Amino acid sequence: GQQVMQIPQYQHVQEGEDFTTYCNSSTTLSNIQWYKQRPGGHPVFLIQLVKSGEVKKQKRLTFQFGEAKKNSSLHITATQTTDVGTYFCAAYALNFGKGTSLLVTP
Amino acid sequence: DAGVTQSPTHLIKTRGQQVTLRCSPKSGHDTVSWYQQALGQGPQFIFQYYEEEERQRGNFPDRFSGHQFPNYSSELNVNALLLGDSALYLCASSPTGGTGNTIYFGEGSWLTVV
Numbered sequence: 001g002q003q004v005m006q007i008p009q010y011q012h013v014q015e016g017e018d019f020t021t022y023c024n025s026s027t028t029l030s031n032i033q034w035y036k037q038r039p040g041g042h043p044v045f046l047i048q049l050v051k052s053g054e055v056k057k058q059k060r061l062t063f064q065f066g067e068a069k070k071n072s073s074l075h076i077t078a079t080q081t082t083d084v085g086t087y088f089c090a091a092y093a094l095n096f097g098k099g100t101s102l103l104v105t106p
Numbered sequence: 107d108a109g110v111t112q113s114p115t116h117l118i119k120t121r122g123q124q125v126t127l128r129c130s131p132k133s134g135h136d137t138v139s140w141y142q143q144a145l146g147q148g149p150q151f152i153f154q155y156y157e158e159e160e161r162q163r164g165n166f167p168d169r170f171s172g173h174q175f176p177n178y179s180s181e182l183n184v185n186a187l188l189l190g191d192s193a194l195y196l197c198a199s200s201p202t203g204g205t206g207n208t209i210y211f212g213e214g215s216w217l218t219v220v
Contacts, residue, residue, distance in 0.1 A: 096148035
């Protein structure tokens with residue numbers, strides 16, 4: 001399978017600071033998906049990236065797919081307490097990374 | 107429009123027992139996937155059903171089996187339960203094909219094996 005690794009495992013920021021999580025694969029990915037899971041909740045689909053070098057934005061969230069389609073990133077600008085949760089990347093919705101848990105302190 | 111619904115929400119079983127978990131997909135979705143999520147881990151893909159057939163399978167033993175019904179609902183069966191099977195079991199549905207489409211997760215079934 002197309003295994004994906006995520007870093008960092010945890011991130012603690014002050015509200016208003018930026019946050020970035022990275023997703024890496026040793027093989028070329030056909031697509032990458034990002035999900036958010038709130039504590040005690042279930043994963044919620046955020047976005048899918050398909051094209052090499054693709055950049056997509058959703059309000060304060062910016063998603064990038066690397067040129068070689070082996071890595072991806074999620075960047076949140078000016079974090080808010082509502083951003084708390086674990087962010088997962090997944091290759092083809094089958095192989096999920098272990099996630100990055102984000103804690104935002106007011 | 108109901109989303110993905112799963113039942114039961116919580117259950118406790120004893121080692122060696124068998125369990126059946128149920129999932130009703132979102133309206134209009136015909137592809138159902140099952141995942142196991144242990145505490146602090148990402149969801150692990152178990153298998154996917156489309157047109158009542160198992161289309162893809164992850165790295166799980168034969169103790170894990172499933173079924174999809176004509177109305178697209180699905181069941182996950184786990185036999186000979188082990189302590190390590192304790193996890194959140196997530197069902198996800200998607201439209202035809204199940205790839206390249208937004209998938210919707212249910213709230214999951216928490217299974218504790220004692």
